[in-house]
Every structure is written in structure tokens, then in C-alpha cells.
Amino acid sequence: MIVSGIFLMTSTVFGFTEIIGHTIIHTLLVLFLIEGTEGLRTPLQFHRSPVLRGMFVSVNFCLFLFGLMTLYIWMGVNMG
Numbered sequence: 001m002i003v004s005g006i007f008l009m010t011s012t013v014f015g016f017t018e019i020i021g022h023t024i025i026h027t028l029l030v031l032f033l034i035e036g037t038e039g040l041r042t043p044l045q046f047h048r049s050p051v052l053r054g055m056f057v058s059v060n061f062c063l064f065l066f067g068l069m070t071l072y073i074w075m076g077v078n079m080g
Helices: 002-014 016-035 050-079
Strands: none
Touching: 002 016
16 A cells, blocks of 8 residues: 555656556556465575575576666667
């Protein structure tokens, strides 16, 4: 309910853009409240040992970081 209230208050300030940009996130939060999280396994829970979990997080962080860096550099070269 708090997230819904914050969502509605910010939409009064920022208008239609706020509603369009956060509707999906808001819907997912409401679905998690209704359905709960029993039986839902996150990608981090697939790995049992702490070493595999750490490697999973590190590899995904590096992939995400290098993907964003590549996009940032590509946009800088093409825009400038």
C-alpha cells in the first residue's frame, strides 16, 4: 500500500510520463503481494554453494557493466 501511495503521489508531480514508466513495476509489485513468493526461485537460489553464487553475481555484473559501457561508447561516437 505504501508503494501504491508513493506511485500515486509522484504521478501527480510528473504526470503521464511517470504513469507510463512505472506501471509495469507497480503491477509486478502488486502481483507479488497477491501471489506471494512461495515456490518462486530467483536465479541466485539455483546455485547452492556461496562460491558459485559469488561467481554468478560477478559474471552477471561484468556482463551488464561491459554491455552498458559498450552502449555508452557507441552512443558517444555516433552522437558526437
